[in-house]
Amino acid sequence: MGARCGTLVVPEDYANPQVRRLSLHVAVVPSLDRRAGREPLFVISGGPGQANPLQCEFPDDFETGASSPEVLRELSAACRRGLKSRPEFFTTSVAVRDLEAVRAALGYPSIALYGVSYGTRVAQHYARRHPDRTAAVVLDGVLAPDMPIGPRTPFDAQHALELMFRRCANDAGCSSTAPRTAITRRWRPSCCCSARRSTRRSRTA
Secondary structure: OOOEEEEEEEEOOOOOOOOOEEEEEEEEOOOOOOOOOOOOEEEEOOOOOOOOEEEEOOOOOOOHHHOOHHHHHHHHHHHHHHOOOOHHHOOHHHHHHHHHHHHHHHOOOOEEEEEEOHHHHHHHHHHHHOHHHEEEEEEEOOOOOOOOOOOOHHHHHHHHHHHHHHHHHOOHHHHHHOHHHHOOOOOOOOOOOOOOEEEEOOOOO
């Protein structure tokens, strides 16, 4: 299946469009359904940084849970100083503006959105800001707009794991095949984290 690929140039800062511009990579894949009148489906990936991460390098032995708040603040400040772009222009609100710019450039009157994980937040904000351009929305692994990203992740993961174990324990086939799943092994929220952090500007089509 062939795809039409290209780039769309957008401002990094929409309030100052001439300062710095970015190229969004766009791919248009033909639909298998050739019937007319179907809205194009825009797929919005999750995070972090599946499209184009801005990466900061940390020491090889760095672990979030073992570092003091002072060390974390110092490393974060150094990371930000080393970035070529300004993180405040890589937000959900800006991603929505990018998405609308892609829609307008391709000439679609309205679009359907498929968001996964963090992409569900972008889809929700787009639908709220552009209801007349939104034909349908599919949310897979919903990240609610009012949910902070990060602090709840270990607890939500633990809760999901316990629900899975409970469901398995109540199923004869599952519990007989994998009896160990009846014993939950709690995750430690402060366990090893990746030494590499990223922020992204959404690239989608």
